[in-house]
Amino acid sequence: MKKIIALLLTCVMVLGLLAGCGGGKTTTETKAAPAATTPAAGDVTEAPAEAAPDTIVIMAPPVTGNYLENLKTWAADFHELHPNLTVEIIETSWGDHNDKMSTMAQAGEAPDIAEISSNALGTYVEMGVAIDIAQYLDADRLADYDANALKYLSLEGTVYGLPLYLTIQSIGANKTMMQELGIDVAKIQKEGWTYEEFLDVIKTGTKDGCYGFVFANSGVTASDMLYMFGAGAGLSNTFTSDLKYTFTSENMLTLLSAVEEMTQSGYMPNYGVEAGQRMVMCQTGNAMIFGKAMPLFEANFKKNNAALAANDGTAVENSLPMDYAFLPVPTMLGCEESCYGTVDGLIAMRNKNTTDEHLKNVLLFMDYICSGERIAACMNELYLDPVCQTGRDALVLEEGRDADNLATAARCIAMVQAPPEGVTAEMTSTAKKLMDEQIVPKFQLLLAGETTAQEVYDHICEAAYAAFGEENCVSGKLG
Amino acid sequence: MNSTKLKRQQVHHKLRFTNEDLWGYIFIAAAMIIFCVFTLYPVFSAIYTSFFNYKPFGSEFVGLQNYIDTLKYSKFNLFYKAALNTVIYTVVVVPLSLLLSFCIAVMILPFKKKTQSVFKAMYYLPGIASGVALSVVWLWLYDSSPDGIFNRLLGLFGIPAQNWLSSTKTSMLSLIIMALLSSHGVRIITYIAALLGIDNSYFEAAELDGATFFQKVRFIVWPLVKPTTLFLLVTGVIGSFQVFMNAYMMTGGGPDNSTTMIGLLIYNNAFVYGKYGLACAQAILLAIAIAIMSLFQFKLMGVDVEY
Numbered sequence: 001m002k003k004i005i006a007l008l009l010t011c012v013m014v015l016g017l018l019a020g021c022g023g024g025k026t027t028t029e030t031k032a033a034p035a036a037t038t039p040a041a042g043d044v045t046e047a048p049a050e051a052a053p054d055t056i057v058i059m060a061p062p063v064t065g066n067y068l069e070n071l072k073t074w075a076a077d078f079h080e081l082h083p084n085l086t087v088e089i090i091e092t093s094w095g096d097h098n099d100k101m102s103t104m105a106q107a108g109e110a111p112d113i114a115e116i117s118s119n120a121l122g123t124y125v126e127m128g129v130a131i132d133i134a135q136y137l138d139a140d141r142l143a144d145y146d147a148n149a150l151k152y153l154s155l156e157g158t159v160y161g162l163p164l165y166l167t168i169q170s171i172g173a174n175k176t177m178m179q180e181l182g183i184d185v186a187k188i189q190k191e192g193w194t195y196e197e198f199l200d201v202i203k204t205g206t207k208d209g210c211y212g213f214v215f216a217n218s219g220v221t222a223s224d225m226l227y228m229f230g231a232g233a234g235l236s237n238t239f240t241s242d243l244k245y246t247f248t249s250e251n252m253l254t255l256l257s258a259v260e261e262m263t264q265s266g267y268m269p270n271y272g273v274e275a276g277q278r279m280v281m282c283q284t285g286n287a288m289i290f291g292k293a294m295p296l297f298e299a300n301f302k303k304n305n306a307a308l309a310a311n312d313g314t315a316v317e318n319s320l321p322m323d324y325a326f327l328p329v330p331t332m333l334g335c336e337e338s339c340y341g342t343v344d345g346l347i348a349m350r351n352k353n354t355t356d357e358h359l360k361n362v363l364l365f366m367d368y369i370c371s372g373e374r375i376a377a378c379m380n381e382l383y384l385d386p387v388c389q390t391g392r393d394a395l396v397l398e399e400g401r402d403a404d405n406l407a408t409a410a411r412c413i414a415m416v417q418a419p420p421e422g423v424t425a426e427m428t429s430t431a432k433k434l435m436d437e438q439i440v441p442k443f444q445l446l447l448a449g450e451t452t453a454q455e456v457y458d459h460i461c462e463a464a465y466a467a468f469g470e471e472n473c474v475s476g477k478l479g
Numbered sequence: 480m481n482s483t484k485l486k487r488q489q490v491h492h493k494l495r496f497t498n499e500d501l502w503g504y505i506f507i508a509a510a511m512i513i514f515c516v517f518t519l520y521p522v523f524s525a526i527y528t529s530f531f532n533y534k535p536f537g538s539e540f541v542g543l544q545n546y547i548d549t550l551k552y553s554k555f556n557l558f559y560k561a562a563l564n565t566v567i568y569t570v571v572v573v574p575l576s577l578l579l580s581f582c583i584a585v586m587i588l589p590f591k592k593k594t595q596s597v598f599k600a601m602y603y604l605p606g607i608a609s610g611v612a613l614s615v616v617w618l619w620l621y622d623s624s625p626d627g628i629f630n631r632l633l634g635l636f637g638i639p640a641q642n643w644l645s646s647t648k649t650s651m652l653s654l655i656i657m658a659l660l661s662s663h664g665v666r667i668i669t670y671i672a673a674l675l676g677i678d679n680s681y682f683e684a685a686e687l688d689g690a691t692f693f694q695k696v697r698f699i700v701w702p703l704v705k706p707t708t709l710f711l712l713v714t715g716v717i718g719s720f721q722v723f724m725n726a727y728m729m730t731g732g733g734p735d736n737s738t739t740m741i742g743l744l745i746y747n748n749a750f751v752y753g754k755y756g757l758a759c760a761q762a763i764l765l766a767i768a769i770a771i772m773s774l775f776q777f778k779l780m781g782v783d784v785e786y
Binding site: 433441447 | 533534535536537553554555557618622623624640642643644645646647648732733735736747749750751752755
């Protein structure tokens with residue numbers, strides 16, 4: 001008897017351990033979620049009653065504060081419109097989203113729809129799991145999305161996903177302090193500024209206990225500085241229209257020299273600043289301008305001001321009341337003003353159960369959540385403009401938004417240059433590896449003051465020539 | 480004739496499959512299933528995958544290409560730099576950790592059992608906490624601003640603030656300090672168990688001969704705990720070669736790849752760049768290196784070790 005009990009316990013233990021290998025998903029069934037919104041004018045038509053039942057799996061991180069909750073509502077609405085289609089949501093955090101997605105994709109069990117940053121598209125195309133969505137989506141629906149944004153989710157002319165938003169990354173500032181120092185913030189926002197003007201401003205803003213400029217440069221966040229200021233130095237894209245690698249151009253040396261000058265100037269900290277510290281440094285009066293910044297930060301500053309006024313203990317410790325200004329990045333070398341932007345979107349992915357009929361359903365839902373009032377709601381939370389016509393039509397701007405910031409954001413979005421056509425998945429994945437393994441590590445060294453701009457530039461050129469061939473890299477000045 | 484028959488009967492009896500044997504095999508099966516599913520299958524699967532350009536739908540056989548790509552020397556091939564970083568980390572962390580644990584164990588030993596337990600619990604505590612949570616605490620300690628905790632401590636001695644994790648001069652040192660100041664629990668408990676196993680008569684004899692404390696440690700304790708030291712050294716080297724969390728959470732491998740370890744490189748190739756074949760080849764090479772190192776340690780240190 002004892003043996004039988006022991007055997008049973010052993011079996012339970014083994015089965016318990018093996019249970020994790022099963023196909024069970026940690027999903028949220030959305031059938032029961034409340035239906036709160038009504039379908040917009042541009043929404044899909046109702047499916048025929050006899051259509052076969054199908055389940056669509058979407059994996060998404062909290063794109064906005066309310067995104068995952070909204071997604072449940074939209075999935076329920078969609079189910080009402082198409083009773084044969086059920087949506088399962090795999091909720092992820094930003095921290096584990098990419099790893100989870102990559103692991104599932106490699107195992108052939110990718111979700112049908114997944115959130116992705118355009119920078120990572122090449123990896124999934126090379127893996128053979130990204131799907132050409134144009135085959136499964138009506139052409140008029142695809143035409144609803146801005147061509148510029150779609151280019152970010154395309155490789156070699158094939159569209160792999162629908163854009164959620166085009167995010168712009170630039171710099172932000174303590175507007176109150178800048179105005180007190182006599183700096184014409186409105187002019188900078190309207191007309192842009194040069195690197196020399198920027199240097200003068202951060203010099204003015206630097207005083208005891210306060211840096212004129214702070215940038216989150218610790219660890220991998222250093223690459224943000226390269227991309228952002230790179231846009232101002234004419235390095236808006238990794239490849240030129242004739243598909244040559246741009247980071248070997250003289251523009252890169254100019255950019256690196258500017259960064260070297262900034263780190264040695266004393267106008268910005270000469271130590272590693274974590275991503276979470278930069279805005280806090282601005283709010284506490286320890287920095288005047290900070291990066292990277294997005295239009296959305298206006299909401300954070302307003303919330304903090306309200307908390308300070310209410311004195312309810314929720315404000316950032318030692319923070320001061322101040323207005324937020326979203327600023328364009330300064331230009332270098334007489335380059336045209338530009339802004340760094342990326343597209344985050346949803347891609348359709350192949351898994352072991354993918355069929356053509358299923359993909360049509362997948363695209364139906366993907367289009368549904370990327371357009372109309374759904375995307376308008378997201379954009380209101382992110383302080384961004386929708387990148388599809390139905391989204392713009394449905395957008396009702398929240399009241400109280402700073403008109404100058406709004407106009408600057410719109411101007412910056414218009415300046416974002418989409419990647420050129422013809423770039424292959426292999427090129428993007430080689431460029432990503434080059435950036436992660438060679439450029440960013442050397443750039444970190446430059447930020448730490450342990451090398452010179454020229455040495456970093458020489459290393460980048462050598463590494464790029466080895467990766468792409470010298471003939472496929474830009475030499476001299478761009479443009 | 481009779482004797483031959485008896486021998487045959489004995490052999491037959493030995494080979495007979497009894498009811499008791501069946502139960503034995505059933506219980507062994509539980510462990511074997513777990514071992515096969517979670518250890519053996521992944522190992523063979525990794526070896527198999529290392530010969531492919533892995534894709535979920537249609538992998539391409541590439542032979543030894545992943546191994547060639549890994550081992551081909553180039554200024555831009557991170558494998559060698561990562562290997563060197565891992566060796567430096569291991570060479571510093573493992574012996575110092577052992578020495579530290581041994582010293583702490585020797586210092587704890589004279590206390591009463593209850594006091595010993597308190598110390599053992601205190602040293603074991605960081606092992607229970609999540610590595611991620613610990614890393615966050617260490618990130619806070621290594622804050623590079625002049626207000627950072629370690630920088631304030633240095634300031635008390637007039638030493639300027641350090642760019643702990645963002646400078647090549649201090650990044651590896653920071654990870655080493657972090658490894659040295661956390662997770663000694665298992666080693667200390669193992670050493671204390673070994674120390675308690677030493678017969679008191681050795682110490683009594685040494686005292687009669689007028690041996691000092693350090694002489695007792697040098698000539699009695701150290702040789703008698705050598706099997707334990709060898710075990711901790713081998714497992715420590717294996718663990719250290721597989722180090723991943725510290726570099727991933729604290730530095731991401733930077734600056735200038737000065738803290739990129741083999742484990743992090745394999746992770747990046749698999750999960751960031753989607754190159755499973757290459758990652759598997761690198762993992763197999765790492766396993767071979769660890770096996771060779773372990774063999775070498777057993778040969779070198781195990782000469783006069785008796786179990």
